[in-house]
Amino acid sequence: MLGIETSCDETGVALLRWEPGAPGNGLLSHTLYSQIKLHAEYGGVVPELASRDHVRKLLPLVREALTQAGLTTADLGGVAYTAGPGLVGALLVGASAARAMAWALGVPAIGVHHMEGHLLAPLLEENPPEPPFVALLVSGGHSMLVQVKGVGEYKILGDTLDDAAGEAFDKTAKLMGLPYPGGPALAKLAEQGRPGAFRFSRPMTDRPGLDFSFSGLKTQVLLAWQQSDQSDQTRADIARGFEEAIVDTMIIKCRRALQASGAKRLVIAGGVGANKRLRAELAAAGEKDGFQTYFPRLAFCTDNGAMIALAGAIRLAHGQHQDETVQVFPRWDLETLPPAM
């Protein structure tokens, strides 16, 4: 299975020979090109530039992935691509290329839901999680708690009411003057911050429910930053306080979701899943409360082709693939996916 990811600002390609139970479930190779530098001077992703860069990079990356795996296109049994959600132009680049390749090779094309890709990414690791589990999906565009009974059997337990977790990291970093994309930089800075120097609220934890809201936290940081001496140490202290607030909030909600669903396994995925404090503290909470935590490796937390190849391979193994039209879904509800059975 060839996997192609082009939903936003990363071009990701991977090859996988679906082998349930094999190490990495049969991942053979993966390549990635990040457009971060291209968008940095604008302070955010410029959709038209993203599409054009996917056009430039996609086929060279496909060749590279094939070379790495020692395969040719004749070895392909299917082509999976991200069909949504994401930027429409960027999605269309991957979808058109994937559909054309599949048509030329006479193999099926599989349109994958980007968030299902993120959700299944821990299956690329050793000791993959078995459903049922709860998934915390925290990325640039989403903050969700999902009850997973099986592949395609998803119930959204909680969602964000405003900013996604990654978006909150990025915007907060920006307002303290960190360059785009600020999330990872803010997390790094937080390592030098002093614990307790700044304390921000844990939004929406004082009432029942599993939804998230992070935009108020961003405003609290803005006020604290404006009223501070704006020194390097203060910036790090605020970053630390912000990260602790986000991580605490997520732990509280994860505990609630596990309790509500009765699940004993927690999957953490999406770009913010790369956050060290989140990983460490959720693993510690799991040891204390008796639930098992599962994370993708850092490179598979953010966007990548491997998760798309994997989701596509599972779908195809259950006889699911697209017809010959090229269709993308910039907005696409995870709960509407068919079960893979």
Ligand code: ATP
């Ligand atoms: P979506 O998956 O919702 O469509 P996306 O694909 O843009 O959004 P991802 O690639 O999954 O998002 O993740 C990128 C996000 O993860 C960015 O917002 C980035 O700031 C955040 N991120 C990456 N590393 C870290 C980290 N160590 N700490 C906190 N946030 C991080």
Ligand code: MG
């Ligand atoms: Mg990205």
Ligand code: FE
């Ligand atoms: Fe993503």
